[in-house]
Amino acid sequence: MIDDLGELRTFDRIVFGGSLSAAARELGVSLAVVSKRLSALEARLQVRLLNRSTRRASLTDDGLLFHEHCRRVLDAVEAAESALEERHSAVAGVLKLTAPNGFGRRHIVPAVRSFQLEHPGVRVHLSLRDELVDLVGEGVELAIRYGALDDSRLMARQLAPNRRILCASPEYLRRRGVPTCIEDLRGHDCIASGNPPVSQWLFASPDGVLAMSIEASTVCDDGEAAQLMALQGAGIARKSIWDVADDLEAGHLVEVLPHFALATSPLSAVHGSGKQVAPRVRVFLDHLLAHLRSSVAWRYATLPGTDVHPA
Structure with a gap:
């Protein structure tokens, strides 16, 4: 031996x-x-x-x-x-990360600022894009994403729960009425967003996933713009709770059909595999998680409900 x-x-x-x-x-x-x-x-x-x-x-x-x-x-x-x-080494160097546009502006930007105040030796290169980024090809250390991991070269850590909801402004619901069932959506103005825009909304049902095709009154390839349209009374939008929690809290938006769960996926942190994760990545993830847990959105994201993960 x-x-x-x-x-x-x-x-x-x-x-x-x-x-x-x-x-x-x-x-x-x-x-x-x-x-x-x-x-x-x-x-x-x-x-x-x-x-x-x-x-x-x-x-x-x-x-x-x-x-x-x-x-x-x-x-x-x-x-x-x-x-x-x-x-035990100093947290320093360049942290290259990417996140979706809306989530990045609301949650990553303030987290980056408070992180750099604690760790001034870290320089951050932040890219906000809704499309998937090739981490390996672009040399990105960390991505915050919704949805499943489909690249075997990467590792994912579930960062936070997520709910997608339907929402509209109080003014729109007073004017057009409040839907009480999924079929009621056919008589409402719906806002389709995404790139490409999602015109089929998926709900949980006792028999599995129910697909509801909507005839959108407004089609937009930008989620932020779709949310602004909903705030201005243009119709019902499908959004992540992480995007709209502050507006729900302030009463600017109201959740529509809250008892019908929409298909969703958790929020994940994705990084390269096969080598030791740099201290700046590990420490930033811990900092970001603490930041998210203290937010209004975390409380809304963790409300009882059913998460349905589309295939």
Whole structure:
């Protein structure tokens, strides 16, 4: 049983440097110490790992096989040590992140500002786009997204619950009446938004997902503009609770058909996989989660209801 990492590191440095003396210089120990560690390792394994002369050392067949596995062990140990070092290191560097337009303006921008006040060594490059961004191709460290992860190169962490709702202004509902069932929507002005605009609204039903095709009175490819239209009395809009919670709280918008759950997906934080997450990403995510939990939107997002995740 091998329980001495010093012997493994010494063996690896001999292979890397090509000789016992080169390993001794790199490790800052005497040649005798290097020779003793190598001999102890070979005795433990009961094989000869190296053919060695005065100036050179070359791997035997057994040594070649063992070094491949030895390197994996040392890589794992170094990764663990690096993770601890990064955990306690200063949070600094450039944080490149992206988020949807409306959510980004309302929640990411203030979170970024308060985060930078706590960590002035972090520079933030923020891109607000509703379309999916190729994180790997564009070198983005973090994306805040609605919906499922469809890229095997990435990792996702559920950040917050989410509800989509139908909403309209009090003035519109006084003028046109309050819908009491899904079929009532056919007699109302509906605002279709998205890129492309979503003209089929999905509801939960005892038999699964119910698709309701709407004849939109207004079609808009921008969610922010659709919300402004709803605020101005143009009709009923389908929005994420994270976009409209403040307007609901202020009474500027009213939830329509609150007992009929719309299909939705959680809010997730997405980042690259296969390497240690940078401290600035990890610390920002913790900061953002605390920021979201303190918001009005979190209270509305966590109201009892049914989340339906479309296929």
